[in-house]
Amino acid sequence: MSPGILKVIGTSVTLTEQLRRQATRDLPFRIDFEVLDGLSCQRRGIMSPDTYDVYDQWFHSLDLLWTAGSIQPIETARIKRWNQISLSHDHAVSQAEVRSYGTRPADMLFVQEDFMLGPAPTPMISMLPTTYNADSFAYLPDIAGNLGFSMPESWAWLLDERWHGRCTLSQDPAGSAVELALAARSAGLVDVNDPSNMSIEEIDALFDVLLARQRTGHFSRLWVSSEDSIRFLSGPGCVIGSLWSPAYYAVRGMGRDLVYAAPREGYRGWQSGLSLSVAATAEKQEMAYAYFNWWLEGVAG
Incomplete structure (x- = not known):
């Protein structure tokens, strides 16, 4: 060669x-x-x-x-x-x-x-x-406790209004759409049969929920890369968000007391x-x- x-x-x-x-x-x-x-x-x-x-x-x-x-x-x-x-x-x-x-x-x-x-x-x-691998979301446990959250962890937490203005998500819909469908279904906001293969009606219902959250400023930032997610969740503005596991360990390595959730609904593989x-x-x-x-x-x- x-x-x-x-x-x-x-x-x-x-x-x-x-x-x-x-x-x-x-x-x-x-x-x-x-x-x-x-x-x-x-x-x-x-x-x-x-x-x-x-x-x-x-x-x-x-x-x-x-x-x-x-x-x-x-x-x-x-x-x-x-x-x-x-x-x-x-x-x-x-x-x-x-x-x-x-x-x-x-x-x-x-x-x-x-x-x-x-x-x-x-x-x-x-x-x-x-x-x-299998990914989920990460959060600051002390803030979760102060807001009244308790086990088991759930994808529904991502849409809970107690996190208003401090939630970050991936901009890539291939991952975030599934995560948000799981969140909306678990929170009882949308009736979704299969989060990975939603019907037009289910998609419309999900986006009604998401757009309402977006208009009120529920989501603080959308990350494009793993580096973005590390920067957001290591800073003061975000305290919960979807995260790839390597990024989680990177943030932990910075001394941030972050917990990687084990959602009761399962992980996103x-x-x-x-x-x-x-x-x-x-x-x-x-x-x-x-x-x-x-x-x-x-x-x-």
Whole structure:
């Protein structure tokens, strides 16, 4: 493989400078990380596949990426540890085993014979699964106690007017819409059957509630990136808000007495992975597969 640069776009959750430096030391080519916020990364991934080689983000973006023809299939035969990837590949976590909503990554993992995405195993995949987690919201326990909140914690807290003017949310609707649907349903404000697949009527009812809260100033700030959420929840203006777990630990590391909630309704889960740009040349494909295998075998994996 001739020396070159592998261009990777993604978010700060996985594109850390420490990993980039280690990958550059371990692999025979340079690696360039471009860290974007979630919405900007998704927009770039869909509209400008010629500006990156590897797309590192969430599985739910496959609906748009694959439909737009912005990424190409990944050959599982070229992934050395493919048989050890079990969560998505073997449906280790199924909706029959736990109460859950939404689309499982496995439902859009494999490239089917008709070139659509589906769960039936084939030698081609749309995204190489790498990272998964479950997120919720964080809050200051002393203020929660003073306001009269008590266990169990609930997503409904996000819409409780006692937090007026001090609640922050993600600007990305892929996550915040589900969180707010859970909050509105748990608070008895909106009757929602499936928070991950709402009807038009449910969406309208939810937005009536949210717009009313917005007009009164219930939400103090909307964060675009993990760095934004850290800044907001480490400052004086926000005392409750949705938060990714790495950001929670960052705020805790600053000495902020923040609690990460375990909502009685459950967490909001997510999974991310690596996809290959449709514009990647044969040389860049070789580099990308080396990077994919490094992710599973090296420091990251």
